[in-house]
Amino acid sequence: MKFVEIAKKDLTIEFRTKGTLNLMILFALITSMMFSVTIPMSFAERIAPSLLWLVFLFVGMLGYGRAFLREVETETLDGLKMAPISPVSVLLGKVTYNVALMLLIEVIITPIFFGLFNLSVAKPLLMVGSMTLGNLSFVVVVSSLSILVIKSKMREMLLPVLIFPVVFPVITSTIVAVRMCMNGNVSGILSPLSLISGFTVLILLVACITFEHAFTD
Amino acid sequence: MKAVELENVVKRFGRFKALDGVSFSVEKGESLALLGPNGAGKTTVVKLIGGLLKPTQGVVRVFGEVPWKNYEVRRKIGLVSHNTFLYDDLTAYENLRFYSKLYDADEGRAKELLEAFGLWERRHDLVRNFSRGMKQRLSIARALLHDPPLLILDEPTTGLDIEGQRDLMELVKGLRKTVIFTTHNVREVEELCEKMVVLRNGRVVYFGEVEGNVEKLYLSVTGNEVR
Numbered sequence: 189m190k191f192v193e194i195a196k197k198d199l200t201i202e203f204r205t206k207g208t209l210n211l212m213i214l215f216a217l218i219t220s221m222m223f224s225v226t227i228p229m230s231f232a233e234r235i236a237p238s239l240l241w242l243v244f245l246f247v248g249m250l251g252y253g254r255a256f257l258r259e260v261e262t263e264t265l266d267g268l269k270m271a272p273i274s275p276v277s278v279l280l281g282k283v284t285y286n287v288a289l290m291l292l293i294e295v296i297i298t299p300i301f302f303g304l305f306n307l308s309v310a311k312p313l314l315m316v317g318s319m320t321l322g323n324l325s326f327v328v329v330v331s332s333l334s335i336l337v338i339k340s341k342m343r344e345m346l347l348p349v350l351i352f353p354v355v356f357p358v359i360t361s362t363i364v365a366v367r368m369c370m371n372g373n374v375s376g377i378l379s380p381l382s383l384i385s386g387f388t389v390l391i392l393l394v395a396c397i398t399f400e401h402a403f404t405d
Numbered sequence: 406m407k408a409v410e411l412e413n414v415v416k417r418f419g420r421f422k423a424l425d426g427v428s429f430s431v432e433k434g435e436s437l438a439l440l441g442p443n444g445a446g447k448t449t450v451v452k453l454i455g456g457l458l459k460p461t462q463g464v465v466r467v468f469g470e471v472p473w474k475n476y477e478v479r480r481k482i483g484l485v486s487h488n489t490f491l492y493d494d495l496t497a498y499e500n501l502r503f504y505s506k507l508y509d510a511d512e513g514r515a516k517e518l519l520e521a522f523g524l525w526e527r528r529h530d531l532v533r534n535f536s537r538g539m540k541q542r543l544s545i546a547r548a549l550l551h552d553p554p555l556l557i558l559d560e561p562t563t564g565l566d567i568e569g570q571r572d573l574m575e576l577v578k579g580l581r582k583t584v585i586f587t588t589h590n591v592r593e594v595e596e597l598c599e600k601m602v603v604l605r606n607g608r609v610v611y612f613g614e615v616e617g618n619v620e621k622l623y624l625s626v627t628g629n630e631v632r
Contacts, residue, residue, distance in 0.1 A: 201479070262492060263489075266488060271479065272509075404473055
């Protein structure tokens with residue numbers, strides 16, 4: 189359970205400094221407000237799931253990669269590398285920390301977003317579940333891939349270029365699932381949710397197998 | 406079984422060959438100095454022994470195990486480096502507590518070490534508010550948390566004042582562990598180490614006992630004066 193200690197340590201630092209969390213929330217609010225001002229309400233209902241996902245994508249790109257980048261900036265990554273723990277524990281620690289951030293952002297931003305667009309959701313609980321699953325998958329992808337770019341000087345630019353093609357199936361499936369929840373027509377929702385779940389498990393497995401190579405040396 | 410063994414180790418970073426056929430060993434309980442001009446490969450050797458890097462060729466063994474492959478052997482290694490590996494936004498106590506969890510060390514050890522290093526009164530202060538000397542003391546406490554039989558000190562006196570350097574030397578002398586020590590300070594080598602390795606351009610140019618005038622020996626094998 190070493191990964192819990194790593195996640196707890198990251199959360200303690202984050203809640204103390206609030207550097208990443210505040211920026212993520214602020215950015216999500218600004219993006220949501222810009223969308224609500226520029227997009228006509230009549231049109232919003234059709235594209236709301238995509239817009240909400242865009243907000244989460246932007247915010248996630250801004251924040252989730254920081255979990256590893258901060259270790260590089262503070263020169264503490266070698267401290268983790270030297271510890272008698274599996275690299276997978278480090279990865280799971282970072283994923284757990286990012287999931288906690290993600291849930292916080294989701295809890296704060298989703299009601300504000302729906303309020304701004306005055307949207308109604310037929311199946312709100314199922315929608316929250318679908319979004320959480322999609323976000324979880326996104327977090328796993330960002331957390332796993334960010335270790336690959338930490339040595340690059342162009343890491344902030346490289347990360348989105350790497351992530352978007354990988355995360356594309358999750359984005360489209362989550363948008364489909366959220367739209368179904370908004371309409372109330374959820375008979376076919378298992379299909380996108382299965383795709384997201386399968387993809388998440390696959391990415392996590394691949395990350396666990398390959399992470400050691402990326403983490404060492 | 407030797408505490409540390411390097412056999413014909415080559416380490417490349419891209420096209421750059423940082424180490425070229427480095428071989429030496431350290432017996433249990435021995436203190437070994439790693440000397441060499443800047444860029445000679447001292448820190449690369451330290452990182453290889455600590456399991457932070459894997460060799461391009463050759464073998465590195467610590468207590469018979471390969472450190473970059475075997476996580477468990479890292480319990481036997483404590484590293485004090487230029488980087489303290491401390492989190493500025495955690496308190497001194499939180500830092501030691503975190504590392505003690507990673508190493509399965511007793512939390513009481515953190516208290517013991519904070520007291521021993523004169524940091525107990527400041528245990529609830531954020532590390533970012535510590536002086537360089539205090540950070541270095543805490544970093545040594547971190548490296549000793551799990552009571553490792555091998556201590557690697559990579560230029561540990563950098564940034565310490567004279568008193569801090571003297572305290573550190575006294576501490577290392579009293580540890581009775583296998584110690585690998587990189588330094589530019591000849592006096593420290595003469596005082597602390599039984600053996601020394603001199604590296605130049607990634608190669609071992611001297612491996613043997615610390616005897617006679619270290620400064621002269623260093624000059625003769627490297628062509629450089631000790632800083």
